[in-house]
Amino acid sequence: MATTEADVLGRYERRLTEKYRFGLHVIIDHMSCLVSLLHHAQTELKSLEALAQKKLPQMLPFLNLVHDKINVVTQATPLFLGYDHLLAYIKILQQEKQSFDPRPQPWNALRLYDTDYQDQFATKVDVFTTLTQELDVHVREFHVQVERHASLLQLLSQKREAMYAILQQVQNQQLPTNLKKHKAELKGLYERSLVKYKQALQAGPIKLEKQIQHEIRHFTAHLRSMVLPHWRVCHTVRRANAEVSPESPLSSRQLELVEAFISVVMHLHDHVGDFCSTAMKKQTFLDQVTAFEMVATNDWFVVCTSPLKLNFHEPLDQPLFGAYCDDLQHRMNELHTLRNSNKFQSAVAHCEASRVDVGRCFLKVEHSRHTYKKDWSKEEVMAALTLEIQELAAADGLVV
Incomplete structure (x- = not known):
């Protein structure tokens, strides 16, 4: 392949997010809001650290902790909007958000600020009080929206995992060892996709x-x-x-x-x-x-x-x-x-995604009937896997 497996997976993840962006725009809006909150806090943190080093060194342990926690949350920000990815992100936010709260700190409770810098300290410290309060609200709302859009988010995760599994085979340069079992798994996957499509059609909206x-x-x-x-x-x-x-x-x-x-x-x-x-x-x-x-x-x-x-x-x-x-x-x-409601657009996007998934699974079943021979050479194995990747990506509008 002209690009690495990681490149293909990254492009596929971006394509999935782009394809279903209308059904997921509420999720994307919440993500953007959370990222913006943390970015603003990070900017204020730098100026507050410089001020504290000169006038209030007892504040530095708290600021160092906040700095570390912002890095933890930032690094945990998912680049792919899969259901499990978002739940893991929410869990980290729930665990770390209280670390940003300056109110329990003794220097804050007693207002031990330098007299000449009283207002400057108070204003900057209040940024983190506000951050904690806004995170409390946004994380709860975000969790609700993730559960509300769970079916579509899970579908994205399934598509990603299907691509990841094939890319792993390419990396290992081998086909499934038990071809009979593999074909049975593909048939089961197709049947489950049909059930999910029928369930999607029965959604309330x-x-x-x-x-x-x-x-x-x-x-x-x-x-x-x-x-x-x-x-x-x-x-x-x-x-x-x-x-x-x-x-x-x-x-x-x-x-x-x-x-x-x-x-x-x-x-x-x-x-x-x-x-x-x-x-x-x-x-x-x-x-x-x-x-x-x-x-x-x-x-x-x-x-x-x-x-x-x-x-x-x-x-x-x-x-x-x-x-x-x-x-x-x-x-x-x-x-x-x-x-025009979010619920309906999400349900329609899920139906369309489920329908496409049924077609993709059917093609994989048909593909397995005419390929995957035990006596293939390494080049034939790679060609078959590459074709499968191309078909999977093409179903979602991506050329690889």
Whole structure:
């Protein structure tokens, strides 16, 4: 391979984070906030150390401890957003955050600051009091979000581990020793990926979206049935090339409403989903209905001055139609809110990742049926492993 195994793994980790960044943006925001807090504390620590060496040496043991603990936490900051990686990071934060708190220190409790530097010391020491308090809040919130996004984070970890396992084989330059067992493991992995995909589809936000979509389809279908008699009249008017009689008492505005209604209803009959737009402009549509029904019931549609006998006696129940429009609009707002929620986006990202994982596992099973022969040369072994790495990376949009 042109690059080392570590390079490939690093690139793959970055690609996974980039691919699922929309589903993980809450996690990324929390990570950025924590890193920013620690960076600010590190900057303040340097100036406070210089001041303490001159004016308050009894503060130095605490500052040295803080310096060491910041280094520990900084070095533990994960570069990959896997579930286990983040839990380990949270554990370290929980263990070390109290070390930053200056309040229990005797020099702080007694305010043993140099009189000339009282305000300067107090301001800088308060930075670490604030840091401790903010870490308390952020670490708790971060832990909650990690558990909330656990399924997607675990999927990233699984993908990373799968790549890592193959790269280890490349490093050892050998195929699995027990090929029969290896193929059985791949089949089991494929079956488990199917189960996880089915479970992902049953996530609460996904099921709620399907339910709302079903209700929206029910409302649009009912609205369509309510204007079906009007569509029949419009269809007849269009086929007969009829127009509103010049003798009718309608104003030019009412004539425009009639023409608009005919066009809208003819379109809605074939595009039921567009009733969603109609619901947003309910009153405009009802004004058009009123004008149209006035013409249809009075036989004011004419063909070459001859009235078109339509026998229209089915006026729209406008209050009921309006109520359905209100319900439809309410459901559409619910759907919009749901689709923009972090929970839904995370669930969708998890579904998509699970679907891709099923395809990847299936390809690995198929690949194992036609490769992995015991009498292969070293070059053939490496070529097979390299191909497997390329296929695994390509499934997530990375070329290696």
